Amino acid sequence: MATNPVVTDELTYCAVHPDRETALRCNKCDRYMCAECAVQTPVGYRCKQCVRQHEDKFFNATDTDLIVVFAACAVLAGVGAVIVQYIGFIFLILLLSLPVGGGIAEIALRLTQRRRGRYSGHIGAAGVVVGGIIGVMAQTLIAVWPLLSDPRVAQQGGIATGDLLQIAFSGVMDISVLLFIGIAAFAVYGRFRMKL
Numbered sequence: 001m002a003t004n005p006v007v008t009d010e011l012t013y014c015a016v017h018p019d020r021e022t023a024l025r026c027n028k029c030d031r032y033m034c035a036e037c038a039v040q041t042p043v044g045y046r047c048k049q050c051v052r053q054h055e056d057k058f059f060n061a062t063d064t065d066l067i068v069v070f071a072a073c074a075v076l077a078g079v080g081a082v083i084v085q086y087i088g089f090i091f092l093i094l095l096l097s098l099p100v101g102g103g104i105a106e107i108a109l110r111l112t113q114r115r116r117g118r119y120s121g122h123i124g125a126a127g128v129v130v131g132g133i134i135g136v137m138a139q140t141l142i143a144v145w146p147l148l149s150d151p152r153v154a155q156q157g158g159i160a161t162g163d164l165l166q167i168a169f170s171g172v173m174d175i176s177v178l179l180f181i182g183i184a185a186f187a188v189y190g191r192f193r194m195k196l
């Protein structure tokens with residue numbers, strides 16, 4: 001008599017949620033998982049632990065890499081934002097900010113041998129925002145410096161630090177600068193999400 005495959009009517013439950021009945025299993029580690037715990041991947045349904053483990057192998061950036069990514073994005077976006085402040089031509093900025101942001105991310109990736117971390121995209125985008133704002137603030141102050149350093153200003157008690165910051169920040173509150181920083185940060189984040 002041939003042995004039939006064992007068929008059990010036993011109910012099975014999610015490994016994470018013992019109160020949820022499920023027949024679905026992770027195709028890597030075989031544990032039972034409910035619909036909420038299952039993640040659809042190109043190779044089938046897997047549990048969250050296996051997906052995370054797989055990602056950890058992909059995310060191999062060191063702390064230094066993340067600092068390099070932040071610094072590279074900040075410096076390049078700072079230079080870019082200063083140039084944008086000069087151009088001020090919104091159509092051109094709309095057209096160029098996305099590829100420029102992609103280019104910034106590409107340079108950051110090359111500088112770090114394309115190693116990535118789970119938060120590389122966030123860090124790169126933060127670098128773009130911080131660098132863009134600081135670059136434009138510095139540029140704005142440099143532009144008005146001849147006025148500020150006028151001896152008559154000093155005679156009237158000089159300029160308070162608060163006023164100085166306000167003047168510097170007025171340069172950032174420029175639609176073309178804000179558009180560039182926003183779009184470039186978005187592009188950097190997007191580029192880091194792409195797995196190549």
Ligand SMILES: [Zn+2]
Nearest residue numbers: 026029047050
């Ligand atoms: Zn698994």
Ligand SMILES: [Zn+2]
Nearest residue numbers: 014017034037
């Ligand atoms: Zn579950």
